[in-house]
Amino acid sequence: MQENKIETIIISPHFDDEIIGTYEVLTNPLIKPIIIYMQDDEERKQEALKLKNHIETIQVQLFQKSIPSMFLNPKNLFYFPDPIYEFHPDHRKWGAYGEDLLRQGFKNVIFYNINMQAPYMHEVKDFKGKRRLLEKIYPSQKNLWKYDAKYYLFEGYCKWII
Secondary structure, three states, rough: OOOOOOOOEEEOOOOOHHHHHHHHHEEEOOOOEEEEEOOOOHHHHHHHHHHHHHHOOEEEEEEEOOOOHHHHHOOEEEEEEOOOOOOOOOHHHHHHHHHHHOOOOOOOOOEEEEOOOOEEEEOOOOOHHHHHHHHHHOOOHHHHHHHHOOHHHEEEEEEEOO
C-alpha cells in the first residue's frame, strides 16, 4: 500500500457482513476496497475468499482480529458497523472502535447498517444481485436470507459529525 494513497477499508466483524452491510460499496466499480474480517472460522474464510472471483475490484482481504497499523491513516475511508443501531455485540464492539477513531480525528469514518430501525436505511437498488452474491459466496448461511429479506433488501450508511 502506498503511503499517500487513500484506501477504502471495510471492517467486517463476521464473514458475510461485508456483503450484507456494504454491498453497494463493494459493487461500485470506482472503489477498490480492502476488507478486514474479524472472525476466525476456517470454513467461512474459504467461502469469503470466493468473493474476489465475483468482485474484481477488491484489493485485499485480510483475516485478522485487528486493523493493521499500516491502514490506520486518518486519510483512509473506513466503513464500520453502526455502534448504536446494530444489535450484535461484535458489530457494536467494532462500531465503538470506529467511533473512537472518529473522536481521535479520523474524519472519514462511515457507519453501515442493515437494521431496519436505523433512520438512514434505504432500499438496495440491485437487491436481486445482492441476494445472488450472498447465495454464491456464503451457502452455509443461506437460511438467514431465505427467511429474512432484511439481509438483502436494505442497507444504510451514516457519517457522524463530531
